[in-house]
Amino acid sequence: MPSYAAVLRPPHARRTFGAALIGRLSYGTVSLSLVLAVKDASGSFALAGTAMALFGATSVCLSPVRAAFVDRYGPRRALVPMAGCYALLLLVLAAATRHPGTPPPLIAALAAAAGAGTPPLGPTMRTLWRRLVPERELLECAYSLDGVAEELLYVAGPLLVGALTACASPSAGVAVSALLVLAGTVALVTSPVAAGPHRESAGSPPGDLRPAGSPPGPTGPAGVRSRWPRQPVVVAAGVGLALGGLDLLVVADAARHGRPAAVAWVLAALSAGSVVGGLVNGAVSWHAPARLRLALLAAGLGLSLSGAGLAPNLPVLGAATALAGLFVAPALTTSYLIADESAAPDARTRAGAWVNTAVNAGSTGGTAAVGVLVGRVPLALCFALVAAPALLSGASALPVLGRVSRRPRRRRRRRAGAGSGART
Incomplete structure (x- = not known):
């Protein structure tokens, strides 16, 4: 029987998962922080909505492209530059929204650029789970644990933003989001599990999710998945x-x-x-x-x-x-x-x-x-x-x-x- 304790038992599992959660907490704080900071600086809900829409659009649409870099070059070589650029742009946004007077086109451009660099920590962690627990039952348990933890992060993120806003300006939430993603990414890529691109044979991988006797998964030309x-x-x-x-x-x-x-x-x-x-x-x-x-x-x-x-x-x-x-x-x-x-x-x-x-x-x-x-x-x-x-x-x-x-x-x-x- 699968168990959550068994999922976290392999070497480096807790360290790797904890690092990923620190970085992914940023995604639970950045949306609300960005809306509040832009609204506070500009007094315009329209600009706050536009900045958030641009941030979300570039983040979502370019997600497979960023993930392709992780597949090709490995987490260490791909995630660090992404997280560095993303955190830097968020810090610039925090500075730009700290006081009124920043031109709206500049805020919108910074939001779009920041979204384009969002590091794919969630997809990367799910790929690393296969290295940590290749057995099918444990892999499914690991993915469930990952999904539940992500759900809780999106509940905890707005609460953290509310606490920050109560004692500082809304732009502080944007800056904290930058620091969280940078700290979590650095901790994740320094884990031994994150070394190198993810390579396996193109045959049936360990942890194949199909029960015995079930048909194979979809394949492309020449049997390539x-x-x-x-x-x-x-x-x-x-x-x-x-x-x-x-x-x-x-x-x-x-x-x-x-x-x-x-x-x-x-x-x-x-x-x-x-x-x-x-x-x-x-x-x-x-x-x-x-x-x-x-x-x-x-x-x-x-x-x-x-x-x-x-x-x-x-x-x-x-x-x-x-x-x-x-x-x-x-x-x-x-x-x-x-x-x-x-x-x-x-x-x-x-x-x-x-x-x-x-x-x-x-x-x-x-x-x-x-x-x-x-x-x-x-x-x-x-x-x-x-x-x-x-x-x-x-x-x-x-x-x-x-x-x-x-x-x-x-x-x-x-x-x-x-x-x-x-x-x-």
Whole structure:
């Protein structure tokens, strides 16, 4: 049976994982810090939103490119320059927003440039987990632990920013974000696990996620594994769309009931459900194919969100979002696992980055779509529409179910044939 203690037992596992978490905490603090700092310096919500949009767009769109450098040159040679440039640009942004008077075009340009250099610490750590725990069960447990920890970082980040803003200017949060990512990256790349590019044979890798007897993962020409993990990217985009739309729908529903302050605990219920689901997912030794599990998890998320649209009051909505959260971390964890298993050995960081990109791009699209729909169509229909991509991605379970259901019949026919031959 997998266990979280076993995941952290290998040499350098705790050091490497802890370093990655320090650096990734920066991603939980930088968004809110940047919005508050730009708003404080310019007095304009429009400029703050534009700067954040540019930062997010360049960070998301260029994520696979940055991950490709990690695959090619290894974490030490690729991450240090990225983190150095990223931290420097954040410090310049902190200085530029410390006092009013900085030209808005300069702030926007600095935000876009900083986003372009965001080091892919999450995808890199998920690639390093394979070196630390190559066994399939432990690797799945490690990915679950990683996903739960990331969820908690995005809860702790805004709390840290709130504490900093209470005793310093908002730009201090941007500077702290720079120091966190630099310290975490340096600590990560100095770990012995991070030495050199990730190289394995192009055959079946250690920790292959397919159960015995299941069909091989997608391959390209000449049997080379695909660099484009299709199913996990599609499902991750659907999950992102659902989550991005859900945030705005919860705000609208709370306003409809005259309790805008309830937004915080309803979204906290979603995070709590995700943490519980992620921990359970990593503690169970699964026998079903990972691709089937991913499709069913996505369908479960979609059904839960569709039901949330029928909630008659906010307590019921909170319970429904908590139920939906149970599927979030397992779905994303399984997406990363399948992407890792599907990718060529020299493209695993890039494959994880594509899943990351899909989640973030889907979240942005979901927020934008719901922003157009709210006020024009009933909220229950809005919930159903944001749940639809996750539900539709569950249809990918059908081919896997067909293969699983046919496999025993083929075995029975082979055994029957062998018996007939023996009697003859």
